[in-house]
Amino acid sequence: TQLLEQSPQFLSIQEGENLTVYCNSSSVFSSLQWYRQEPGEGPVLLVTVVTGGEVKKLKRLTFQFGDARKDSSLHITAAQPGDTGLYLCAGAGNQFYFGTGTSLTVIP
């Protein structure tokens, strides 16, 4: 059973388009992290959100933590080929729970 469901599972878009990835759960988390992983490598931490309703921006990436600290979203503006990768959300509870992952491909 996955505590964190991500959608969509796969996303293929053209360079310059915008996109949003969702991470949903029925559980409350003390914090939530977003990672990007490239083939054959470990996930790289992008951001941590802690407070319900919190919004964090990292250049073209905007992360939001839901008011109830159960869900989160990642919005990418003007996607670039370098954004290609597997995006994972992870919630901190009595252990770290990872989402099902969103595989993003940005086509030049």
Added chain:
Amino acid sequence: KAGVTQTPRYLIKTRGQQVTLSCSPISGHRSVSWYQQTPGQGLQFLFEYFSETQRNKGNFPGRFSGRQFSNSRSEMNVSTLELGDSALYLCASSLAGTSGRGAQDEQFFGPGTRLTVL
């Protein structure tokens, strides 16, 4: 500041053998977690060690075990390997692990050990 290191990076074993993987966390981090990643199941939590004690354990059989040393380095052992154990094994370190203290829960991953069981 050095990142998380894992050795070896690649490993090929045959069914029935055992394997030991090693993880060195970021200096000052006391929590080490292990994960198994496969295309079908995604990232699955194996266990977490904090100050040499296993604090949490995922839903894996007893063939999967681990330990942590006083310098926070950790090892993971898999005995009686099965074909289904082929996966990328990831280690992650954090200051305090699942402490519930927000930013201190941040995990930093190593590059992983790619285990292939033939």
